Amino acid sequence: xxxxxxxxxxxxxxxxxxxxxxxxxxxxxxxxxTPLQERKLGENIMREIRADRSFYDDAEGTDYINALxxxxxxxxxxxxxxxxxxxxxxxQINAFALPGGFIGVHxxxxxxxxxxxxxxxxxxxxxAHVTQRHIARMIAQQKNNQALSIAALAAALLLSxxxxxAAEAAAAFxxxxxxxxxxxxxxANEQEADxxxxxxxERAGFDPRAMATFFERMQRATRIYETGAPSYLRTHxxxxxxxxxxxxxxxxxxxxxxxxxxxxxxxxxxxxxxLDPPDEAxxxxxxxxxERRFLSEAATHYGLARSLLRVKNYARAQKEVEAVRKxxxxxxxVETLACEVAQASGGPAAGLACFRNASKIYxxxxxxxxxxxxxxxxxxQPDAALKVxxxxxxxxxxxxxxxxxxxxxxxxxxxxxxxxxxxxxxxVRMGNLTGAVEQLQLGxxxxxGDFYQLSSAESRxxxxxxxxxxxxxEARKQ
Ligand SMILES: [Zn+2]
Numbered sequence: 001x002x003x004x005x006x007x008x009x010x011x012x013x014x015x016x017x018x019x020x021x022x023x024x025x026x027x028x029x030x031x032x033x034t035p036l037q038e039r040k041l042g043e044n045i046m047r048e049i050r051a052d053r054s055f056y057d058d059a060e061g062t063d064y065i066n067a068l069x070x071x072x073x074x075x076x077x078x079x080x081x082x083x084x085x086x087x088x089x090x091x092q093i094n095a096f097a098l099p100g101g102f103i104g105v106h107x108x109x110x111x112x113x114x115x116x117x118x119x120x121x122x123x124x125x126x127x128a129h130v131t132q133r134h135i136a137r138m139i140a141q142q143k144n145n146q147a148l149s150i151a152a153l154a155a156a157l158l159l160s161x162x163x164x165x166a167a168e169a170a171a172a173f174x175x176x177x178x179x180x181x182x183x184x185x186x187x188a189n190e191q192e193a194d195x196x197x198x199x200x201x202e203r204a205g206f207d208p209r210a211m212a213t214f215f216e217r218m219q220r221a222t223r224i225y226e227t228g229a230p231s232y233l234r235t236h237x238x239x240x241x242x243x244x245x246x247x248x249x250x251x252x253x254x255x256x257x258x259x260x261x262x263x264x265x266x267x268x269x270x271x272x273x274x275l276d277p278p279d280e281a282x283x284x285x286x287x288x289x290x291e292r293r294f295l296s297e298a299a300t301h302y303g304l305a306r307s308l309l310r311v312k313n314y315a316r317a318q319k320e321v322e323a324v325r326k327x328x329x330x331x332x333x334v335e336t337l338a339c340e341v342a343q344a345s346g347g348p349a350a351g352l353a354c355f356r357n358a359s360k361i362y363x364x365x366x367x368x369x370x371x372x373x374x375x376x377x378x379x380x381q382p383d384a385a386l387k388v389x390x391x392x393x394x395x396x397x398x399x400x401x402x403x404x405x406x407x408x409x410x411x412x413x414x415x416x417x418x419x420x421x422x423x424x425x426x427x428v429r430m431g432n433l434t435g436a437v438e439q440l441q442l443g444x445x446x447x448x449g450d451f452y453q454l455s456s457a458e459s460r461x462x463x464x465x466x467x468x469x470x471x472x473x474e475a476r477k478q
Contacts, residue, residue: 042100
């Protein structure tokens, strides 16, 4: 989708009430911009992000960052707020909060964090921006500014922070400086996010000094390379005052060594193995092992195995998986990789046998559920694949990837109505109602399905069309 179309859509998507009659700072939580509206705005932005190339939909990475983020959010002052964390494929060290509790985490942030506490410190800070309602206040402050509408603000926020397209956003809205001025939280907001973020970090059992350590290292790196400060530093200009502030707060804390979780180490290694050119990744992990220079031996073997899988060196990948198993307790992340290696080297039957076993030990682990269903499909067993997917859909109903798998199963079974219906349900969960209605239309025209299935699909189509029309009407009123 072109930038202009996208901006137009965002403009249409923002409820009118956001743009006018906004109360003064401080009253935002009570009137004008309700948490529900904030969530809706966030969901609209998320729909675009999910369709963006930079959206990194890795089940294991996403599950990890959500587990960590929710563990932190549970210790925040407003534990009722819903959060959804997602990954953005971008080497820049950055994280950003959208309206409604959606928090984007750049893969570059995870890769550059030297400890889980460092990663947690940045997440805590972003969580604090949300729970302290800084975004609502930021939007509220726009009321007297004619130059930038709220939607433009949201779009620029997304584009400049998530997709690294600050230049394009600037071209659309005027100078980059103007956008930056609009997008930055106030100094007071930043201080509050530091303070509250620190409390969250500590209550969740992480090292409270990690924030200062991480910021200092980022600043050193910036000084060395000078060009292109990490974007997190650009949006969070680091002053000596700010470091001193953080250090003052932790001065009295006793020294606490907080070990990293195995998941942190493995997910970090996975991102490096998947995102770097394979040869570079192999060289990186190999030299880590020979020089014994690593944060985690297990993760280094794991990363090497993943990198070797990418270049189809299955025998060595297999050996490295065995090496991981020798040094750490059993982990679904390791088993998933073991099954991927088994499948790539031994074919669908070998993969299937492995995923089946793994699913007995980790029945609710997403990557294993997907892997097992996919292996059934590759082995020419769509019925069995469908059973795996539908078993999971009984308890999880908001996962669009399950519906995409379901659609593949029905396609393999030549059940066209059911295929389009599953595809439609996937679109609904991705926020694309128009696409969902189109899928149901295709399904109804496919000449497939019995009376009951047809009338059920028809009533679902009517329901979704009504919702879609409602949304479009709402947008036209702006
Ligand atoms: Zn901040």
